[in-house]
Amino acid sequence: MTLELFSQYLLAGVTYGIIYAIVGIGFNIIYNTTGIINFAQGEFVMLGGMIAISMHQWLPLPLAIVAAVLLVMLIGALVEILFIRWLDRPSVLRMIIITIGISILVREAALHIWGEGVRSLPYFVGNEITTVRIMGARVSPQVLWVIGVCTVMVLALSLFFKYTLQGKKMQACAANRVAATLCGISTKNMVTLSFMLSAGIGALAGCVMSPITYSQYDIGTGLAIKGFTVAILGGLGSSMAAVAAGLLLGLIESFSVSVVPLAFQDAISISLLLAILFLRPHGLFGNKDAADLKEF
Amino acid sequence: MKRSVTATIIMLAASLALSVSMACAETIKIGAILAMTGPASFLGAPEARTLEMLAEELNAKGGIGGNKIELIIKDSGGNPEKAISFAKQLIEEEKVFAIIGPSTSGETLKIKQICEDGKTILLSCAAAEQIVNPVAKYVFKTPQKDSQVVQAIFETMKANKISKIAVLASNTGFGQAGKGQIEKQAPESGIQVLATEVYDSKATDLSAIVAKLAANKEIQAVINWSIEPAQAIVLKNARQAGWNVPIYQSHGFGNIKYVEAAGVAAEGVIFPAGRLLIADKLADKHPQKAVLVKYTKDYETKFKEEASTFGGHAYDAFKILCRGIEQAGANKEKVRDAIENMKGFVGTAGVFNFSPTDHNGLGQDSVTMLTVKGGNFVEYKK
Incomplete structure (x- = not known):
């Protein structure tokens, strides 16, 4: 393998990987405060892209993206308030069914609003054929946008959880909900906040990736599966x-292309998910004892 | 008392007369199985809109010989399993007169036998040659066969002195049938296929595979065979990787939305298609000119979006069926015979001449090579 080809695969892998990571983080934020897996996470990504594209008709690109992210955060809050908040100690199974229901609902609504066609935001810099050279590889500047924005998001989130009061409150909920309530933290509000936060980061990822991958009403499911794999894997x-x-x-997927046919790409990630679920259900980096204490 | 009896008799007589007249003007149920949503929605959505438009137009004129048309459109989402259950439902429960669609080859091949067993006319809007070869008594199709399309591509390649190519195809019935045709015809045409890659129909990024192919410097051109947005993604990824070989697409590229999606990366792509996309640029004396201009104009004014060849396939299917019913009356067997013997029907894909051995009826001249210039489709000239 030449260096050029290697870096081409590497960058492709990092691009997919960081998008999966953002979706996976979205899963984790909600999981931490509520203990549930929100299967509508992929739909937030789809909504972010779609709303930004619609907004871009009237607003300049940066404003359209900001507006889309805020709107999707609002939708995330609404979802929580309408479907989750009033439930008293719901079972895990019930929550899973609810979130799957929400994801179907959102997808069908998107189909009616935007139709079945693919859309995309314009490239932030240059156009469809603009490229930059990095380590011999040629990539679209948008790839750098995706990697950059997602990295900043990850860093900002970790700072948020470490140093702000709100972030610490959310962490407290994650550690022990009863104890957090006893300390005067409104766990219900923290749950709403976690939905808003994961909706927001999903939406922003949906905007930056839109020029590369396109936005369509049904992209959420595939992303949710990959994000879920990543959340479990980690x-x-x-x-x-x-x-x-x-x-x-992401790297496994992109480098696999050089040895196995492309059609197996998704099979690889699904087999990985199954293998992890069987062999290390607490994840590659997770703690087995901690996982045993959790409900799900 | 006597009066009320008379009234009852009159009413009975009237209702009897009414039911008799209803029986005369029966509605003809036409089923359609189209991929209105999902990855093949670029095909199914314009097809469904076209059928709705045509049925509305026909019923406003009083239908065919006084018989109104009732259209029952089912959205298969491009899923063969759904297509099978819809086909059974339409044939057994709705007892439809004929079925238009499905949009994709994979779905059509799955329901070919079901329609044959159910003795229901199927007018497919999909491309694969296997739909009409071997010939099934009740199965017809309106788009050009993929064998003709591949032949047209290879002729253009030979004219451009291209002999070593790479093939990309999606993992759908359409992609696989096209790949099969390419591999079958390549040796006869003196073309060498150096690499073949299959990708998932929902793929959103193909830059890794493009990098792999671009590393092979012997490849002179690429053929991509799919109907999904991946067609546009291939173009972008190849040009971004600085890979400037000529890219050929299948006739699945015949929707201007793909050009819009790929932007400048679509410039110069070469693909085979019917003449619908260049309707306004055709010479006035061209036999298809009037049909094409009317259809594209009607469609574009009604739906505010550009017409595509796919909607045209549904147009042809509907019009062929209507002509069959006009000629033979509302009798399935007679209409089938009428379609099988129909000659010189001018449609959007070309001039159809059906025969008992050819249930597609289009000649090689129905395919023309197009390219993209300044974001528009134009005829390809070497």
């Missing part, structure tokens, strides 16, 4: 582990 609940797992999955 160990549910840990955002940084999701980043490592995401990059790993």
Whole structure:
């Protein structure tokens, strides 16, 4: 393999990987505060792209993206308030069915609003054939946007959880909900906040990736499966582990192309998910004892 | 008392007369199985809109010989399993007169035998040659066969002195049938296929595979065979990787939305198609000119989007069926015979001449090579 080809695969892998990581982090944020897997996570990504594209008709690109992210955060909050908040100690199974239901609902709504066609935001810099050279590989500048924006998001999130009061409150909920309530933290509000946060980061990822992958009403499902794989692979609940797992999955997928036919790409990630679920259900980086204490 | 009896008799007589007249003007149920959503929605959505438009137009004129048309459109989402259950439902429960669609080859091949067993006319809007070869008594199709399309591509390649190519195809019935035709015809045409790659129909990024192919410097051109947005993604990824070989697409590229999706990366792509996409640029004396201009104009004014060849396939299917019913009346067997013997029907894909051995009816001249210039489709000239 030449260096040029190697770096081409590497960059492709990092691009997919970081997108998976963001979706995986979205899963984790909600999992941490509620203990549930939100299967509508992929739909937030889809909505982000779609709303930004519609907004871009009237607003300049940066404003359209900001508006889309805020709107999707609002939708995330609404989803939580309408479907989750009023439930009293719901079972895991019930929550899973609810979130799958929400994802179908959102997808069908998107089909009616935007139709079945593919759309995309314009490239942030240059156009469809603009390229930059990195280590011998040629990539679209948009790839750098995706990697850059997602990295900043990951860093900002970890700072948020470490240093702000809100972030610490959310972490407290994740550690022990009863104890957090006793300390005067409104766990219900924290759950709403977690939905808003994961909707927001999903939407922003949906915007930056739109020029490369296109936005269509049904892209959410595929992303949710990959994001879920990544969240499980890293160990549910840990955002940084999701980043490592995401990059790993992305790189495996892109380098696999050189040895096995492209059609097996998805089979690889699904087999990986199954293998992890059987062999290390607590994830590559997770702690087995901690996982045993969790409900799900 | 006597009066009320008379009234009842009159009413009975009237209702009897009414039911008799209803029986005369029966509605003809036409089923359609189209991929209105999902990855093949670029095909199914314009097809469904076209059928709705045509049925509305026909019923406003009073239908065929006084018989109104009732259209029952089922959205298969491009899923063969759904197509099978819809086909059974339409034939057994709705007892439809004929079925238009499905949009994709994979679906059509799955329901070919079901329609044959159910003795229901099927007018497919999909490309694969296997749909009409071997000939099934009740199965017809309106788009050009993929064998003709591949032949047209190879002729253009030979004219451009290209002999070593790479093939990309999606893992759908359409992609696989096209790949099969390419591999079958390549040796006869003196073309060498150096690499073949199959990708998932929902693929969103193909840059890794493009990098792998671009590393092989012997490849002179690429043929991509799919109907999904991946067609546009291939173009972008190849040009971004600085890989400037000529890219040929299948006739699945015949929707201007793919050009819009690929932007400048679509410039110069070469693909075979019917003449619908260049309807306004055809010479006035061209036999298809009037049909094409009317259809594209009607479609574009009604739906505010550009017409595509796919909607045209549904147009041809519907019009062929209507002509069959006009000629033979509302009798399935007679209409089938009428379609099988129909000659010189001018449609959007070309001039159809059906025969008992040819249930497609289009000649090689129905395929023309197009390219993209300044974001528009134009005829390809070497």
